[in-house]
Amino acid sequence: MGRPTIADIARRAGVSKGAVSFALNGRPGVSEATRARILQVAEEMNWRPHSAARALGGARSDAVGLVIARPARTIGVEPFFSQLLSGLQAVLSAHSVALHLMVVEDTAAEIEVYRRWTSEHRVDGFIVVDLQLRDPRLAVLDALGLPAVVLGGPGKGAGPLRIWADDREAMLSIVDYLAAIGHRRIAHLAGLPHFQHTQRRIRALRDASRRLGLEEALSVPTDFSDAEGAAATRTLLSRPRRPTAIVYDSDVMAVAGLGVAGEMGVAVPGELSIVSFDDSVLARIVHPPLTALSRDTFALGEQVARSLLAVIDDAGPDRDLQMPTPRLTVRESTSPPAGGSPAGVNSTGTVDSASEPV
Amino acid sequence: MGRPTIADIARRAGVSKGAVSFALNGRPGVSEATRARILQVAEEMNWRPHSAARALGGARSDAVGLVIARPARTIGVEPFFSQLLSGLQAVLSAHSVALHLMVVEDTAAEIEVYRRWTSEHRVDGFIVVDLQLRDPRLAVLDALGLPAVVLGGPGKGAGPLRIWADDREAMLSIVDYLAAIGHRRIAHLAGLPHFQHTQRRIRALRDASRRLGLEEALSVPTDFSDAEGAAATRTLLSRPRRPTAIVYDSDVMAVAGLGVAGEMGVAVPGELSIVSFDDSVLARIVHPPLTALSRDTFALGEQVARSLLAVIDDAGPDRDLQMPTPRLTVRESTSPPAGGSPAGVNSTGTVDSASEPV
DNA sequence: TGCAATAGCTAGACCGGTTTAGTAAGACAG
DNA sequence: CTGTCTTACTAAACCGGTCTAGCTATTGCA
Known part of the structure; x- marks a missing residue:
């Protein structure tokens, strides 16, 4: 039988x-x-x-969907995604909820998958990443009526629950720190310009620069790849008055930049300070270890999963959620600039200014 | 309506x-x-x-399952998994097949998920990773009767289709290269000892060492984490007659090891050559870039997905499949040892023996 | 004692497809 | 003109659950 x-x-x-x-x-x-x-x-x-028989009756499918619209090859490279996935899994597994994962080419395809999975009753809800400026996905998800949690925000009106960390505050804390130890020319290797968080960081840098009266604060958009990170770094360092500090929007780019600096004979942190907007093993295991913004992406994933499950369960008034503002972990890739003098503030204690070569 | x-x-x-x-x-x-x-x-x-209605009639669910039994936090760290996922996705997406992903604590839980998903008709087949020595999962999968593709092999008897790269050949090529440029004391930071591929690599090193008459060839098991990689490296480098070359089973460990060497003032590649068994951005972007075995994990993922879909479609005589033996990509982390002289063979042309400090 | 309420259970409709058995009509051979 | 075969289609069973309406026996209460 x-x-x-x-x-x-x-x-x-x-x-x-x-x-x-x-x-x-x-x-x-x-x-x-x-x-x-x-x-x-x-x-x-x-x-x-038999899950199908249950689903036919309109019950849960005990799965949630995550659709990512980026070239498949780049997913493997970005520690952010892998860590987010880990965090999601940690919570979902505990609730025996599976994750339906799909990587697609573009936003149109992504929306198509939302439609399909919804009408096929494949998932109970969606996790939406890479929030864009005027994001066409939000209206679609709203129309589909399935629960969703959006990574990024905050949102203005209604729409799905959003979870975000304060990118603005984070960028300000980085710039404040760099300015405090004497940097006046700061560059920023930003991510894809149509992402909301990219814009928020660019604006924060510009505002901080004006407030602190910096000499220069340039944001350069990239596609998050190590190649563009390296190329842009090379360009920046080749200029006559090059920046004394560069803030990278991802750790992959930061490490690539560190490599370029080494290649060009620019000492880190002696002649160039490097800050990564993203902390992962990567930032810790290179030499010198990178000063980085410690966003606990794993915890973020856990929170997103918890919230989505709550929304699916109709559990209460869970409104938009802000993750703790990430803290800057100062390691050995930052120090006062060569010629500059700290602007009245002591350099943070944990900075090891000995630039020991590898 | x-x-x-x-x-x-x-x-x-x-x-x-x-x-x-x-x-x-x-x-x-x-x-x-x-x-x-x-x-x-x-x-x-x-x-x-409505997928549920279809599935109820016994049709496809158009999804395949991947269950990974490792602590959730480590998945995000291992580029191997993210790249494998990317490759899988590339093929699966093209066929509109979704991936059901779940991370569990141990093999028992993994088997339970196999049972559940099978009886729930949630997936059409499974992808099995981390093949163990006497793997209890194979019998279960066989009993469940669902198609599966196992990463690792080759297998002796029947059972699911297996796909593997020749770990033995790969390790031999590394040791041959290191011996050719003069290394006589080689250490190996291996992975988890109950994995088949770990055992195969350990045995290959021992065999090669005997054949080449090396002075020392030590395999040290680890858990694949950067922490253990660093700790084991520290131990090895503290010994009176330390190895002149270390082979790391994963790039995360290799980079961690590189960091330790820097910390201890051991020049790479001047005093220590480093080879990673796994190539990824990580290996390319650190300084010096690591000599690494270029296994195209993305392509492996693609192949696994293709094969699984073929097996699900009952398509023909697809027997066990061997991926092309990975090739060693020589970068700047390897050179002849300080005191040693090449054993009759020229050092490979691509080695840049100038040990430019970062 | 009589009537309503309730606990405990059964029969069967229902979800949205797939699939099989059956039917009506037309084509063709003898 | 009859009998058989094929084509194009319909009606209904079926997959494995959930859920509602209804039935019966017991309990509660006046």
Whole structure:
């Protein structure tokens, strides 16, 4: 005999299908004695629910969807995604909810997948990443009516729940720190310009620069790849009055930049300070280890998963959620600039200014 | 009205449910004229199949499963997994097959997920990673009867299709190269000892060492983490007669080891050569860039996905598949050892022996 | 004692597809 | 003109659950 169905259990236990369903789902409608008997028979026969049959009745599918619109090859490179995935998994696994993952070419394809998975009842909700400036996905998700959690925000009006870390505050803290130890020419290797968080960081840098009266604060957009990170760094360092500090929007680019500096004979942190907007093993294991913004992406993933499950469960007034503002972890890739003098503030204690060569 | 069903289409087109089903699935049983009309109505009403209803009838679920039994936090760290995922996605997306991903604590939990997903008809097949020495999962998968592709092998008897790269050959090529440029004391930071590929590499090193008459060839097992990689490197480098070359089973460990060497004032490659068994951006962007075994993990992922889809489609005699033996990409982290002289063979041309400090 | 409420259960509709058995009409051979 | 075969289609069963309406026996209460 193939897999046992509730009809088999019903027959064996001498009750009806309905009674079995009630018993297995902890619903009233059967006596405790009968329930126990049914559960035991189900156990004996090693019964498992058939998810399709359940879903057909309109129940949960116990899966959530994550669709990423980036070239497949780059996903593997970005520690951010892998860590986010890890965090998501940690919570989802604990609730026996599976993750439906799909990587697509562009936003149009992404929207198509949202439509398909929704109408196919494949998932109970979506996780949306890479929030864009005027994001066409939000309207679609709203129309589809499935729960969703958006990474990035905050949002203005209604729409799905959003979770974000304060990119602006974070960028300000970096610039404040660099200015405090004497930097006046700061460059910023930004990410893809149509992402919201990229814009927010660029604006924060510009504002801080004006407030602090910096000599220069340039944001250069890139595609997040190590190649563009390296190329842009090379360009910046070749200029006559080159920046004394560069802030990188991702750790991959920061490490690539560090490599270029080495190649060009520019000492880090002696002649160039490097800050990464993203902290991961990568930032810790290179030499010198990079001063980086410690965003706990794993925790972010956990939070996103928790929130999505809550929204799916209709659990309460969970409104937009802000993650703790990331803190700057000062390591050995930053120090006061060669010629400059700290602007009245001591350099942060943890800076190891000895530029020991590798 | 909610989502249209085939009954709605049938009503609108003036035919029966059955006719609609035939038409939509390209099956004989309707005339071309009727088929065209039905397709048009379906298009107009924006109809999509309900995957649960299909699955209930025993059809495909158009999803495959990947269950990984490692601590969730480490997945994000390992470029191997992210690249594998990328490769899988590239092929799966093209076939509109989704990936069901789950990270669990241990092999027992992994097996439980296999059982559950199978009985729930959630997936059409599985991808199995981290093949173990006497792997309990193979028997379970065989019993479940669902198609599977195992990463690692080759297998002895029957069982699921296996795909593997020749770890032995690869390790031999590394040791041969190191011996050729004069190294006599080689250490190996291995991975988890109960994985098959770990054992294969350890054995290959021992064999090569015996054949080449090396002075020392030590394999140290680790858990693949950067922490253990660093710790083991520290231990090795503190010994009186330390190795002149270390082979790392993963790039994360190799980079961590590179960091330790820098910290301890051991010049790379001047006093210590470093080889990584895994190539990724990581190996390329650190300084000096690491000599590494270029396994195209992305391509491996693609191949695994292709094979699994083929097995699911019952497509032919696809037997165990060997990926091209990875080639050693010599970069700047290897050179002849300080005191040693090349054993009769010229050092490979591409080695840049100038040990330019960062 | 009589009637309503309730606990405990059954029968069967239902979800949205697929698939099989059956039917009506037309084509063709003898 | 009859009998058989094929084509194009319909009606209904089926997959494995959930859920509602309804039935029966017991309990509660006046």
